[in-house]
């Protein structure tokens with residue numbers, strides 16, 4: 001409400017042309033979601049309930065369960081997100097050893113990570129945010145989903161009990177439910193997903209689940225992360241391997257057949273006799289043997 005009043009005041013100022021535009025230039029966070037907002041006209045305001053609701057409620061339809069995916073071509077190729085700063089902390093929902101990772105398994109897409117635990121284990125919100133889904137939803141069983149201030153969404157599936165309802169504001173580390181095995185599940189485990197604009201990507205890009213550590217205070221999301229098999233680690237190694245492969249000189253051999261001459265071979269591979277001689281440490285008048293392997297590139 002306060003924000004709306006500010007906006008109205010700004011509009012009035014702009015319309016009357018009497019004062020310079022007063023816009024927020026910096027925000028200093030205080031305790032308990034309070035903030036001091038500094039304005040361009042050297043004034044400041046104290047807000048006791050400062051929450052970035054614009055980001056949290058963007059393209060969210062309360063009645064729809066299906067993620068509100070915007071077309072992929074409307075998402076920038078690279079997105080930079082702050083995960084942890086003076087405004088919020090991270091709390092690992094559950095620290096444990098993953099039993100199933102992001103990517104295809106048994107020809108089915110797995111768009112999260114599974115971490116086994118006993119039924120009844122408390123699960124906490126990863127970051128501050130608002131509960132956007134809380135219900136029994138198909139294969140997820142009892143599902144809670146939270147949208148965070150930076151635009152990320154986290155999903156927690158297979159709960160035996162949900163402790164929050166849609167619209168609840170939660171802080172990082174707050175209990176949101178108890179672990180279980182509801183929905184399509186073969187044993188009690190946390191199914192945890194991270195999504196951006198409705199698109200899931202590998203949660204291990206953010207978190208090392210075995211020790212509950214956030215890998216970095218910020219995250220760079222690259223569009224290819226949304227690929228169903230774009231797994232943290234493996235995917236990056238594949239990329240490095242293919243780069244190394246591409247930078248390696250290409251090696252080609254020719255097996256000498258009846259009638260081959262050095263000149264003919266050189267012409268065939270678009271190289272020179274001198275180059276073939278250097279590669280094989282031979283002289284240009286060397287007699288070729290049938291079946292002999294010559295490096296030509």
Ligand SMILES: [Zn+2]
Pocket residue numbers: 100110112113114190191192
């Ligand atoms: Zn799962």
